[in-house]
């Protein structure tokens with residue numbers, strides 16, 4: 110006979126396309142990590158109005174929850190970048206929707222759902238280099254330290270995770286899984 114934990118575990122496992130995923134990070138843990146980042150960032154930007162830039166598609170949920178936790182004046186915009194095909198990076202980061210705002214003299218905080226290889230934030234770093242910003246900072250809900258090989262400083266990190274593929278809370282596997290309110294890890 111199967112034990113109860115085994116049955117519960119089977120129930121919680123999900124399948125997206127051909128892959129199976131298991132529960133990894135709960136909605137409560139995600140919310141606490143985002144609230145902590147919002148608190149840190151508001152402390153660092155008390156004297157000014159930062160411009161937050163969310164990186165679509167993946168960051169839409171993080172940004173939405175982050176904004177609810179950020180209580181000081183701020184502005185928000187989005188940029189759309191993509192490089193992943195299924196579970197693999199293509200190493201070519203494309204800008205799919207750009208910014209049309211003058212950011213001269215502004216403090217900009219890029220908000221990412223995940224920094225993995227760092228290819229995307231490297232491209233963003235280049236993209237903002239000639240925008241005459243006051244400062245550029247990077248915030249990410251997830252960082253995979255074993256995969257990240259770039260020199261760019263990541264100023265605000267929610268949760269460090271091992272180098273395994275995850276889905277949920279904005280992150281997808283080949284288009285699916287973005288609407289999950291918890292994060293799942295590849296089985």
Ligand SMILES: O=P(O)(O)OC[C@H]1O[C@H](OP(=O)(O)OP(=O)(O)O)[C@H](O)[C@@H]1O
Nearest residue numbers: 165166167191192193225226227228229
């Ligand atoms: O550090 P990296 O290896 O560059 O990976 C991080 C990027 O990968 C994902 O985007 P993706 O290119 O899959 O596009 P999406 O946001 O539309 O899913 C994620 O949202 C990050 O932007």
Ligand code: HPA
Nearest residue numbers: 225273274275276280281
């Ligand atoms: O682990 C991941 N999951 C989903 N999308 C991603 N983009 C980079 N890393 C990941």
